[in-house]
Amino acid sequence: MFAVSAVRFDADDPLNGLEAGERPEPEVPEGWTTVTVRAASLNHHDLWSLRGVGLREEQLPMILGCDAAGVDEDGNEVIVHAVIGDPDRGGGDETLDPRRSLLSERYPGTFAEKVAVPRRNLVPKPKELSFEEAACLPTAWLTAYRMLFEKSGLEPGSTILVQGAGGGVATALIALGAAAGYRIWATSRSEAKRKRALELGADAVFESGARLPERVDGVMETVGQATWAHSVKSLRPGGRIVTCGATTGQQPGAELNRVFFTQLSVVGSTMGTRDQLVRLARFLAVTGVRPPIDRVLPLAEARQGLEAMARGDLFGKIVLTV
Ligand SMILES: NC(=O)c1ccc[n+]([C@@H]2O[C@H](COP(=O)([O-])OP(=O)(O)OC[C@H]3O[C@@H](n4cnc5c(N)ncnc54)[C@H](OP(=O)(O)O)[C@@H]3O)[C@@H](O)[C@H]2O)c1
Structure with missing residues (x-):
């Protein structure tokens, strides 16, 4: 074959x-x-x-x-x-x-x-x-589903930052998060991708590394080294980073002072279960999200x-x- x-x-x-x-x-x-x-x-x-x-x-x-x-x-x-x-x-x-x-x-x-x-x-x-x-659906979208709905611990209405708006996982996070009622903010290095992210449902978009108007409840990380410090800095006290990938490198500075002082959580996430894939497919069928x-x-x-x-x-x- x-x-x-x-x-x-x-x-x-x-x-x-x-x-x-x-x-x-x-x-x-x-x-x-x-x-x-x-x-x-x-x-x-x-x-x-x-x-x-x-x-x-x-x-x-x-x-x-x-x-x-x-x-x-x-x-x-x-x-x-x-x-x-x-x-x-x-x-x-x-x-x-x-x-x-x-x-x-x-x-x-x-x-x-x-x-x-x-x-x-x-x-x-x-x-x-x-x-x-x-x-x-099976990898990027399932991973995004678990990050948002299982690992983030955040309810709809919360503000979630998605780093690197153009990627497969990132676009899934934006589309699923917006459809589920989260306020999604997204970063991208590219102006064209920031515009596409808005069309996909992001509430606001920013250049990579830009100072945000306020701190967010959660950050969804797939980029790794290039955005990690910004992710940590962007969280409100008690906020949570969910990480599933490190495209730009897996050894960023850990920013430990900020992690313990502001009592942040860093949570790893990988793929999802078969049952979650069934529910993800149903989510798309029901909402019209594609x-x-x-x-x-x-x-x-x-x-x-x-x-x-x-x-x-x-x-x-x-x-x-x-
Ligand atoms: N753990 C798991 O189960 C799991 C599942 C899926 C994916 N992953 C991992 O997650 C990562 C993303 O996967 P993907 O398939 O979504 O990849 P992708 O489609 O290639 O996503 C790449 C995105 O990363 C951003 N990026 C790349 N270099 C950057 C830099 N120097 N600075 C800022 N942003 C940068 C880009 O955003 P902009 O161009 O918009 O800035 C780009 O759109 C990969 O490392 C992958 O291995 C893990």
Whole structure:
């Protein structure tokens, strides 16, 4: 089958290790099933994989891609939950299974004509969502859902700052947060992206690092080193940062004085459960909220999409069709 894989690692030039071509169909262990992929979406995770983060040399070539929507063996339209884990080993939450992985970390990913997954990882695709829209949900949108509705501990009406407005997770945070009644403020380095963030539902937008008119109740962090100090400074006493990513580096100054003096919380968040993916899909069907899709490309042109992502030249999700 045709697939897009990482064949070598290059920390400085991740696209150097990308290859599109024929790969064997995935093995289907007991209790697993296959999905014929109709659409897949890119995540920063795919660039990390090409850089060698989270993968070992002996696992190469590895088919990339965490996210997909497609058709199962019985002809049902499904969304593929990207977390391969056992809820029993994680105290009821597969993301807390110490052995959990995401598609493309241990098992072949979704940038292919077919992907194999445990049966429990299939989630019905609401008919209101296209395959392209549904393929945006399993990683970026599910992560945003958990950050906002589970980890932030904040009720609607609270003010939430989203750093780096253009990213896949950030656009999901803006759209979901606005629809749920939060006052969403967003930062971006780009004026064009700030304007798009307003159109998406942000209440106000600011240049990255700008002083805010007042301190916020919560900050949603995916950027890391470049925005961390600003995130800490922007919180009201007792406020909370929820972090799920560190695109610009994972070792910012910890700002400990400010963390303890103003009694801040820093909370980590990763992906979400299958049940949360079901509720996220329903949230979109009910509210009419849809993922902003920056562009749709054929699978064979994945390179073009990953290059745009590496440059930060995107607003929302990049989708591949199969
Ligand atoms: N833990 C999890 O489960 C999980 C799930 C999904 C993603 N993540 C992580 O979260 C991060 C974002 O993922 P994504 O897929 O949303 O990535 P993405 O689409 O590539 O998002 C990148 C965004 O980061 C901002 N950014 C990049 N460099 C910046 C800089 N120097 N200063 C300020 N902002 C900068 C940009 O915002 P502007 O251009 O608007 O300034 C850009 O839009 C990644 O590191 C990813 O690995 C983790």
